[in-house]
Amino acid sequence: MKLKTFTGGIHPPDNKQWSSHKAIEDCPLPAEFVVPMAQHIGAPAVASVEVGQSVSKGQEIGSAKGFVSVPVHAPTSGEVVAVESRPHPWGTSLPAVVIKPDGEDCWSTDLQPGDPGSLTVDEIVEKVRLAGVVGMGGAAFPAHVKMSPPPEKKISTLIFNGVECEPYLTADHRMMLEEPERILQGVALLQYVFGAERVVIGIEANKPDAIALLEKECAGAPVEILSLQVKYPQGAEKQLIAAVTGREVPSGGLPMDIGVAVHNISTAAAVADAVLFGRPLIERVCTVTGPAIREPKNLRIRIGTPLSHLVEVCGGLTEDPGKIVLGGPMMGFTQLDFDVPATRGTSGLLLLRDEDVDRQEEGPCIRCSRCVQACPMHLLPTTIAAYSRRDLLAEASEYCAMDCIECGCCSYVCPATIPLVQAIRYGKAAILAKKRSS
Amino acid sequence: MSKQLYLSSSPHIHSGDSTSKVMRAVLYSLLPACAVAVYFFGPAALTVLLIATLGCLATEVVCQRLMGQPVTIADGSAAITGVLLALNLPPSSPWWLTLLGAVIAIAIGKQVYGGLGSNPFNPALVARVVLLISFPVQMTTWSSPTPFGSGLDLVTTATPLGEWKNAVMLTGQMPPELQSGMADYFLGNMAGCIGEVSALALLLGAGYLFYKRILTWHIPATFVGTVVLFSSVFWLVNPDKYPNPLFHLLTGGLVLGAFYMATDMVTTPVSTKGMLFFGVGCGVLTVLIRLFGGYPEGVSFAILLMNAATPLIDRYSRPKTFGTSRQGVRS
Numbered sequence: 001m002k003l004k005t006f007t008g009g010i011h012p013p014d015n016k017q018w019s020s021h022k023a024i025e026d027c028p029l030p031a032e033f034v035v036p037m038a039q040h041i042g043a044p045a046v047a048s049v050e051v052g053q054s055v056s057k058g059q060e061i062g063s064a065k066g067f068v069s070v071p072v073h074a075p076t077s078g079e080v081v082a083v084e085s086r087p088h089p090w091g092t093s094l095p096a097v098v099i100k101p102d103g104e105d106c107w108s109t110d111l112q113p114g115d116p117g118s119l120t121v122d123e124i125v126e127k128v129r130l131a132g133v134v135g136m137g138g139a140a141f142p143a144h145v146k147m148s149p150p151p152e153k154k155i156s157t158l159i160f161n162g163v164e165c166e167p168y169l170t171a172d173h174r175m176m177l178e179e180p181e182r183i184l185q186g187v188a189l190l191q192y193v194f195g196a197e198r199v200v201i202g203i204e205a206n207k208p209d210a211i212a213l214l215e216k217e218c219a220g221a222p223v224e225i226l227s228l229q230v231k232y233p234q235g236a237e238k239q240l241i242a243a244v245t246g247r248e249v250p251s252g253g254l255p256m257d258i259g260v261a262v263h264n265i266s267t268a269a270a271v272a273d274a275v276l277f278g279r280p281l282i283e284r285v286c287t288v289t290g291p292a293i294r295e296p297k298n299l300r301i302r303i304g305t306p307l308s309h310l311v312e313v314c315g316g317l318t319e320d321p322g323k324i325v326l327g328g329p330m331m332g333f334t335q336l337d338f339d340v341p342a343t344r345g346t347s348g349l350l351l352l353r354d355e356d357v358d359r360q361e362e363g364p365c366i367r368c369s370r371c372v373q374a375c376p377m378h379l380l381p382t383t384i385a386a387y388s389r390r391d392l393l394a395e396a397s398e399y400c401a402m403d404c405i406e407c408g409c410c411s412y413v414c415p416a417t418i419p420l421v422q423a424i425r426y427g428k429a430a431i432l433a434k435k436r437s438s
Numbered sequence: 439m440s441k442q443l444y445l446s447s448s449p450h451i452h453s454g455d456s457t458s459k460v461m462r463a464v465l466y467s468l469l470p471a472c473a474v475a476v477y478f479f480g481p482a483a484l485t486v487l488l489i490a491t492l493g494c495l496a497t498e499v500v501c502q503r504l505m506g507q508p509v510t511i512a513d514g515s516a517a518i519t520g521v522l523l524a525l526n527l528p529p530s531s532p533w534w535l536t537l538l539g540a541v542i543a544i545a546i547g548k549q550v551y552g553g554l555g556s557n558p559f560n561p562a563l564v565a566r567v568v569l570l571i572s573f574p575v576q577m578t579t580w581s582s583p584t585p586f587g588s589g590l591d592l593v594t595t596a597t598p599l600g601e602w603k604n605a606v607m608l609t610g611q612m613p614p615e616l617q618s619g620m621a622d623y624f625l626g627n628m629a630g631c632i633g634e635v636s637a638l639a640l641l642l643g644a645g646y647l648f649y650k651r652i653l654t655w656h657i658p659a660t661f662v663g664t665v666v667l668f669s670s671v672f673w674l675v676n677p678d679k680y681p682n683p684l685f686h687l688l689t690g691g692l693v694l695g696a697f698y699m700a701t702d703m704v705t706t707p708v709s710t711k712g713m714l715f716f717g718v719g720c721g722v723l724t725v726l727i728r729l730f731g732g733y734p735e736g737v738s739f740a741i742l743l744m745n746a747a748t749p750l751i752d753r754y755s756r757p758k759t760f761g762t763s764r765q766g767v768r769s
Binding site: 352 | 443444445446447448449450451452453454455456457459500510513515553554555556703704705706708709710713726756757759760761762
């Protein structure tokens with residue numbers, strides 16, 4: 001049978017064998033947590049604790065400012081030793097609350113379990129907001145915003161993203177294998193919130209064990225498990241929706257415009273924690289992997305754990321890394337060192353060796369059209385990149401630069417190693433800046 | 439940490455493919471055709487191949503030195519132009535003609551536009567057409583194939599397409615024996631340019647390029663398909679005057695053109711739809727020039743004309759952007 005998918009895309013080696021068989025381990029507490037206030041899309045939280053104050057696990061330490069914003073919570077119990085700017089994975093220093101753990105790791109007594117039977121939709125959404133739940137796929141968009149579509153946008157299809165198409169990463173895979181109950185509790189809650197008729201969990205066909213397990217767990221439930229073709233970026237929201245429903249999210253629009261909502265399966269688990277147990281989002285599963293780490297692992301880490309601690313827990317490095325990547329190799333961000341903390345969006349820490357880093361010099365475009373074939377948005381990446389690089393923004397925009405999802409397929413396949421997606425990203429930013437200033 | 443780390447924009451992995459790897463594969467794919475050429479035409483073909491290739495490499499070096507640019511002959515593109523140029527010349531080409539072709543191909547066909555990736559026309563074809571128009575005698579002096587060991591010297595003769603054209607011009611009829619040697623035509627046992635004689639050798643190389651995913655079916659299939667369909671129409675109307683589609687397919691430069699010249703990435707459209715247009719255009723023009731033009735052969739002119747149309751095709755064959763109903767343009 002031909003598996004469902006989208007058109008375009010690439011097949012990079014998935015390299016998941018490093019960690020896909022490793023059960024999730026609890027990461028021991030580090031000597032110090034650095035909890036950034038900015039770790040979701042939208043307005044960053046504002047620190048609400050003072051130096052010297054003792055905090056308990058799950059206590060709010062940063063309050064949300066605005067609708068597209070969520071609070072931040074203490075990852076463990078201990079003492080606040082600093083409230084100051086610290087190096088952040090985004091590349092600058094940003095406000096953070098530094099906590100020295102007391103080793104007790106005791107939960108705040110304020111947290112109340114909820115009875116889903118007696119909660120209204122609004123109460124569920126509010127609990128999700130207070131728990132600081134954001135999209136766990138890496139984009140970190142506040143979940144409560146996605147859960148509150150305007151009343152005229154009826155969601156008929158609810159899709160859960162268990163695709164994990166980024167090479168190397170196995171965190172979601174392990175979540176599905178080890179914690180299907182939590183995920184399915186979240187699925188049921190979100191189905192209730194949206195009142196969706198069709199509920200689909202999309203999983204790439206390279207995770208047959210997860211597909212089989214969830215099929216078994218969902219027997220009798222109104223949840224469809226859909227096996228999808230192994231292709232990058234199968235887990236990108238628009239591509240996943242196209243594969244599942246055959247429909248395209250309109251350019252410049254949102255999934256809800258065609259009656260669809262997409263949530264990551266780990267987000268569903270976090271929603272279950274928040275609603276059923278009143279537990280805020282203070283931990284996540286992160287894959288620490290790559291050829292330069294001694295022992296690749298899937299770790300359950302607390303938010304704010306310094307990367308250096310993760311490296312240590314995984315047996316250290318086998319050699320000086322050529323690149324430190326937060327997230328997957330296709331869309332992750334490089335880091336200068338291990339001094340930054342893991343955030344809610346840290347799905348992976350990838351350590352590449354020098355020899356894994358492509359340092360081929362850029363050559364001229366030979367119009368081989370591989371980027372055109374690979375682009376899942378059906379754009380002409382080479383044309384847009386060329387316009388962007390010459391600051392011909394009107395032309396770039398006319399060739400739909402703003403529709404680029406920055407998946408990196410074009411750069412991956414380019415034999416001339418032209419940094420296409422980087423150029424397009426620059427073009428997009430310049431177009432936006434121009435729009436704002438006019 | 440003890441050493442400098444590499445910071446960069448995503449993605450952090452690459453397919454590992456490179457321009458020079460692509461070019462090298464194309465060179466390998468041309469080896470069977472070169473081998474067959476040397477088998478049928480002997481040292482003459484080898485000389486043309488060597489002069490053309492070395493001439494292109496030397497011209498590239500000289501041009502880049504003169505313009506103060508880094509020398510990039512290692513990327514393999516100039517070598518390909520050289521081999522393709524040789525394959526597009528008669529085996530009896532004098533050395534100066536071949537060398538002149540090499541200089542024209544690289545200097546005028548490629549470097550004046552800015553080098554690799556910027557030339558609008560296929561450089562080897564630019565050279566071939568300039569030579570064909572400037573030196574018609576040398577460029578249409580054909581040798582009959584004399585396989586190694588046959589003990590024969592090169593004998594001047596006409597190509598099957600040329601014979602047909604002459605016959606039709608003189609008598610209005612084509613000689614029937616022309617259409618009986620299909621097996622010879624397929625293997626390469628006929629007069630013609632060095633590289634256009636053996637369809638078999640060219641297809642072997644093309645198969646390798648398909649396997650390496652460097653060649654896609656779009657241009658060759660539409661080009662060949664259009665020639666077959668379009669020439670069939672004429673053949674069915676008047677089989678005495680117009681040759682059958684198989685004759686069109688196996689003689690002259692159609693296979694060489696469709697698989698190696700019309701598929702030159704630099705000078706052809708980038709979208710799938712554009713490639714289909716391009717292939718059909720090449721096919722129609724080839725048949726029209728062959729049947730009604732002044733030259734017996736039309737592949738080179740057809741491809742160059744379509745090269746000129748490539749920017750226009752690119753403009754009007756943009757893929758439909760995901761999530762829009764129109765091609766490209768966003769409101």
